[in-house]
Amino acid sequence: MSGTKPADTNPGSPAPTSIGRRLYGTFRLILILGLIFLALSPVLSQPTARPRLLRVGYLARETSGHPSGGALEGMRDALWKNDVVRAELEREGFTGIGLFACDGYSDMARRLNQREFHVAFTPATLYARQTVGYTAVLKSRRKEDSFSPNGRVWRQGVIFVSSRSPLHGTKEITAESLADYLSRERLAVAGTQSVAGFEAPLLRLAEDYNIRGAEGGYLWFESSEEVAKGVLSGVADIGACEEQALDRLLEQEGLKDKRDQLIRVILRSDRIPTDPVVLLPSLEPRASALGRELRRAIREFSLRGGLGELQYATATDLDYGAVTQLLDEFSRRVGEVPF
Amino acid sequence: MKRRDRNAPIWPLLLAMGMLLGAAGTLLWLRGRLVAGQQSVLDGTVRRFEATGVLGRPESDSVIFGEIERLAAASENELIRSLRVVKRAADGRELTLVPFYVDLTEPRWRDAPGWIRLPVGAEPAGYLYVRIDRSTIHAVNAAIMLLGLLLVGGLGALLARQRGKEAQVNRLQSELEQRKVQVIQLERLALAGQLSANVFHDIKKPVLNIKHEVDDALDGTGQPIEEVLRSVRAQTDLFLQMLRELGMEAFVNAAAENREWCDLAEAVDRSLRLVGYERGNVQTQVHFPPDREFLIEGIPHRFVQLFSNLFLNAFQAMGHGGTLRVRGMGNGEWGMADKGSTGILPVSRQPTDGDWLVIDVEDSGPGIPEEKRAEVFSPFVTGRAASGGSGLGLYICRTIVEDLGGTITVDKSEEIGGARFRVRLPAASR
Numbered sequence: 123m124s125g126t127k128p129a130d131t132n133p134g135s136p137a138p139t140s141i142g143r144r145l146y147g148t149f150r151l152i153l154i155l156g157l158i159f160l161a162l163s164p165v166l167s168q169p170t171a172r173p174r175l176l177r178v179g180y181l182a183r184e185t186s187g188h189p190s191g192g193a194l195e196g197m198r199d200a201l202w203k204n205d206v207v208r209a210e211l212e213r214e215g216f217t218g219i220g221l222f223a224c225d226g227y228s229d230m231a232r233r234l235n236q237r238e239f240h241v242a243f244t245p246a247t248l249y250a251r252q253t254v255g256y257t258a259v260l261k262s263r264r265k266e267d268s269f270s271p272n273g274r275v276w277r278q279g280v281i282f283v284s285s286r287s288p289l290h291g292t293k294e295i296t297a298e299s300l301a302d303y304l305s306r307e308r309l310a311v312a313g314t315q316s317v318a319g320f321e322a323p324l325l326r327l328a329e330d331y332n333i334r335g336a337e338g339g340y341l342w343f344e345s346s347e348e349v350a351k352g353v354l355s356g357v358a359d360i361g362a363c364e365e366q367a368l369d370r371l372l373e374q375e376g377l378k379d380k381r382d383q384l385i386r387v388i389l390r391s392d393r394i395p396t397d398p399v400v401l402l403p404s405l406e407p408r409a410s411a412l413g414r415e416l417r418r419a420i421r422e423f424s425l426r427g428g429l430g431e432l433q434y435a436t437a438t439d440l441d442y443g444a445v446t447q448l449l450d451e452f453s454r455r456v457g458e459v460p461f
Numbered sequence: 462m463k464r465r466d467r468n469a470p471i472w473p474l475l476l477a478m479g480m481l482l483g484a485a486g487t488l489l490w491l492r493g494r495l496v497a498g499q500q501s502v503l504d505g506t507v508r509r510f511e512a513t514g515v516l517g518r519p520e521s522d523s524v525i526f527g528e529i530e531r532l533a534a535a536s537e538n539e540l541i542r543s544l545r546v547v548k549r550a551a552d553g554r555e556l557t558l559v560p561f562y563v564d565l566t567e568p569r570w571r572d573a574p575g576w577i578r579l580p581v582g583a584e585p586a587g588y589l590y591v592r593i594d595r596s597t598i599h600a601v602n603a604a605i606m607l608l609g610l611l612l613v614g615g616l617g618a619l620l621a622r623q624r625g626k627e628a629q630v631n632r633l634q635s636e637l638e639q640r641k642v643q644v645i646q647l648e649r650l651a652l653a654g655q656l657s658a659n660v661f662h663d664i665k666k667p668v669l670n671i672k673h674e675v676d677d678a679l680d681g682t683g684q685p686i687e688e689v690l691r692s693v694r695a696q697t698d699l700f701l702q703m704l705r706e707l708g709m710e711a712f713v714n715a716a717a718e719n720r721e722w723c724d725l726a727e728a729v730d731r732s733l734r735l736v737g738y739e740r741g742n743v744q745t746q747v748h749f750p751p752d753r754e755f756l757i758e759g760i761p762h763r764f765v766q767l768f769s770n771l772f773l774n775a776f777q778a779m780g781h782g783g784t785l786r787v788r789g790m791g792n793g794e795w796g797m798a799d800k801g802s803t804g805i806l807p808v809s810r811q812p813t814d815g816d817w818l819v820i821d822v823e824d825s826g827p828g829i830p831e832e833k834r835a836e837v838f839s840p841f842v843t844g845r846a847a848s849g850g851s852g853l854g855l856y857i858c859r860t861i862v863e864d865l866g867g868t869i870t871v872d873k874s875e876e877i878g879g880a881r882f883r884v885r886l887p888a889a890s891r
Binding site for chain 2: 356
């Protein structure tokens with residue numbers, strides 16, 4: 123092939139190599155990244171704020187004596203929107219309120235003993251057995267609960283039979299006949315963590331009739347209401363539960379007037395305080411403004427109907443001395459209470 | 462009140478009934494869908510209880526009322542108005558869990574009507590008792606019943622209308638029958654009139670003889686009066702004998718329409734005598750099998766009318782010469798010998814159901830062209846219009862034969878060449 127070769131325009135300058143072009147490109151990239159880093163450095167240099175939640179524990183079952191789920195979420199939102207509470211929370215370094223559900227009694231007992239919750243909606247039995255100094259500030263109250271003029275709220279446990287039971291028509295129930303009956307029939311109960319529904323009536327059974335538990339066995343239900351339904355439906359013929367729950371159920375179904383036809387109460391326990399709301403010792407109201415505001419705000423929220431029929435009244439540790447004493451007595455006369 | 466027009470068209474009624482039928486069919490289909498839908502809802506409810514296992518197993522007493530009550534409440538809907546949940550306990554008792562108190566307050570609630578019991582599980586852990594809203598299905602049932610009633614009413618109207626039509630047809634038939642009888646009677650009179658012409662001709666002779674002899678006697682030119690009177694008596698005897706043998710009087714005056722057993726051979730014989738004056742030189746052959754009777758239940762003078770018409774037609778077709786052959790066939794056999802003019806056939810056996818008596822009337826005349834044979838039995842069809850034929854003779858023959866359940870046909874006589882009329886009559890009594 124023939125032709126002329128193009129002449130160099132600047133024959134004296136050295137020709138740029140490919141290595142030189144790459145080094146130039148890399149330098150330019152580093153320069154740009156450096157400028158971006160310098161521009162963002164004030165933001166990145168800020169210290170990272172770790173969120174700190176006020177931890178509220180509760181039992182994830184609707185049959186507990188406290189509210190759960192949706193009602194507690196409403197309460198949490200109300201507390202966070204409460205200016206005074208929020209100011210106190212922020213002052214204490216809390217960035218929010220977190221709800222933490224416990225799977226069961228043993229889970230809650232373990233987490234209470236690990237001081238995991240700042241606030242806990244707990245059964246009275248767990249409060250009585252905790253050893254880390256939680257303090258009771260509120261106690262639950264339903265309209266059917268008994269309360270005294272000085273503000274004490276209590277419930278009573280009962281052992282009762284349905285009209286299917288031969289004891290329903292027996293004129294006088296003796297210790298022997300009751301013991302004989304309980305050796306043949308299973309006793310419907312609401313679980314060991316219901317003081318009024320389990321320990322209190324069984325302790326009274328031991329005290330009055332010298333019967334240590336149900337020899338025929340127990341039929342476990344989730345709550346006092348379920349026990350009442352179980353006995354009225356015929357699943358069991360004898361049961362132990364909170365009397366207030368039994369009465370509430372009969373009233374709901376319009377059966378209050380037929381109470382004596384349908385059931386017979388064999389024994390009634392001592393008065394038992396209702397389940398408490400407890401705070402960590404550091405939030406104890408006498409020492410903590412946040413503790414005081416939390417107690418006030420939760421109570422006001424419940425009084426405004428935020429928790430339905432359930433309300434909270436002020437409580438102290440003294441209210442629950444009877445529970446501790448009852449549980450000790452129960453352990454001594456009936457046996458250890460399992461979770 | 463305005464009377465309904467019986468001739469009003471029927472199609473509006475049929476159309477209305479068709480629409481009612483369609484509507485009833487649609488409602489039945491709808492009811493089927495409704496029932497299937499309800500069953501589906503009930504099955505779904507049972508499946509939900511089975512899937513959640515809230516009733517547990519029969520041997521287990523573990524019950525969570527809250528869950529069962531929530532499920533029961535969620536299962537109530539527009540169809541399931543009320544639902545009760547029953548658990549089968551280990552000891553076989555059935556415990557009502559929802560509502561939990563009902564076994565105490567209403568121990569016999571299961572006996573109340575309206576509850577549908579649905580087992581939950583193959584080995585039932587319990588049962589659902591449901592009361593469903595039946596108002597829709599009751600409404601559909603009522604609508605179906607209403608449509609059914611309307612359909613029955615429509616059918617009734619249709620039947621009434623049909624009955625009316627039938628009555629009308631029966632009345633018309635009755636009138637037609639009366640007319641037919643009248644026509645037959647009139648035709649008989651016409652036949653008699655036609656036959657009377659020749660009779661009168663023959664009668665004229667003895668009457669003229671009498672007149673002439675009486676005239677001569679009065680003029681004093683004739684025989685003595687005693688002879689004249691004898692002659693008159695002989696002439697009148699002859700005259701009466703002629704009339705008697707003719708049987709015209711009996712034929713014309715026959716008024717009874719009662720059925721009786723008739724001998725066809727005798728009817729043939731009487732007919733031949735009746736139309737004898739028209740016979741001319743025609744040779745008559747009558748053949749009936751000797752071993753059976755040709756008995757048939759009917760009106761005697763009608764048979765005479767039948768055969769007289771056929772014979773007269775044959776005579777007139779042949780002019781004054783030829784052969785008329787009458788044959789009777791019973792039990793599959795033709796009469797073989799000349800029967801003569803009269804006589805009752807010996808009884809060999811009575812006719813039985815399924816037998817037919819066949820009488821052939823053949824002549825040696827020109828016959829009837831094949832293309833005209835179909836219409837010779839129609840009324841007012843005659844080949845002798847000029848000579849006064851009414852055209853009713855063969856029509857009357859067909860009417861008489863068909864009234865007896867028989868048939869009459871015409872074809873060509875293969876043996877003697879003219880027309881052959883075949884009268885076929887059922888032998889059993891009618």
